Amino acid sequence: MIEVVKRMIISKKSKINLNLSPRTGFSLTKVPYKLGELSSIHALSFYFNHLTGIIPNSFSNLSSLESLDLSYNNLSGEIPSELSGLNFLAVFSVAHGNLSGRIPDNNQFGTFDNSSYDGNPFLCGSIIKKECNANEPSLFPTVSPDESEGKWYDIDLAVFYASFVASYSIIVLGLATLLYINPYW
Numbered sequence: 029m030i031e032v033v034k035r036m037i038i039s040k041k042s043k044i045n046l047n048l049s050p051r052t053g054f055s056l057t058k059v060p061y062k063l064g065e066l067s068s069i070h071a072l073s074f075y076f077n078h079l080t081g082i083i084p085n086s087f088s089n090l091s092s093l094e095s096l097d098l099s100y101n102n103l104s105g106e107i108p109s110e111l112s113g114l115n116f117l118a119v120f121s122v123a124h125g126n127l128s129g130r131i132p133d134n135n136q137f138g139t140f141d142n143s144s145y146d147g148n149p150f151l152c153g154s155i156i157k158k159e160c161n162a163n164e165p166s167l168f169p170t171v172s173p174d175e176s177e178g179k180w181y182d183i184d185l186a187v188f189y190a191s192f193v194a195s196y197s198i199i200v201l202g203l204a205t206l207l208y209i210n211p212y213w
Contacts (some may be wrong), residue, residue, distance in 0.1 A: 040129075057081075061076050064089040071095040071119075079103055083122070085110050095119035097175055112137050124202070130160050 046170035059079055063072070064086020071094060072087075087096070088110035096114075099121040106129035107122065116176040117136045124147030131137065131145060131153035138155070145151050207213060 059084055063078055066089050069093060073097045075103060076100040083108055087111060088113055090114065094115055097121045099123040100124065120144050127151050131155050132204050
């Protein structure tokens with residue numbers, strides 16, 4: 029997917045707005061770390077995708093980014109402080125997620141409205157007028173960027189094959205039982 033988007037950017041050399049919501053035919057479980065390589069993107073929308081995991085630090089490489097919508101997801105961890113280096117970021121929303129920790133309040137982050145952070149009870153900072161307690165341990169584990177570089181989908185093949193064989197066996201036994209009970213079918 030990333031390679032296709034890269035080719036689009038190279039061929040069009042214009043503003044790219046990327047919407048990876050289920051309504052557009054994409055189905056993601058985590059925010060792809062490699063999206064940070066697409067420096068020409070001006071808008072990213074992951075609104076209502078039920079994504080899990082963290083916000084990748086690689087998003088700080090999106091130097092042209094003007095809008096980032098990660099609202100209504102199940103993202104955890106902290107908002108990376110590196111994102112405060114996105115000088116063109118005018119719209120930012122992580123509302124209704126599971127984020128925790130201090131909200132960066134420098135550069136562009138000082139201009140975002142409180143509603144950008146609604147529904148994240150473990151966020152704190154001067155922007156939302158909630159004091160951070162340094163002695164309190166983090167409620168969510170942080171993940172290193174290297175762990176985010178993996179696939180955004182995980183399939184345990186042993187479980188897949190076992191469930192396939194079990195399902196197939198149940199269907200065959202069900203049909204055999206049905207034919208045994210009613211042989212005239």
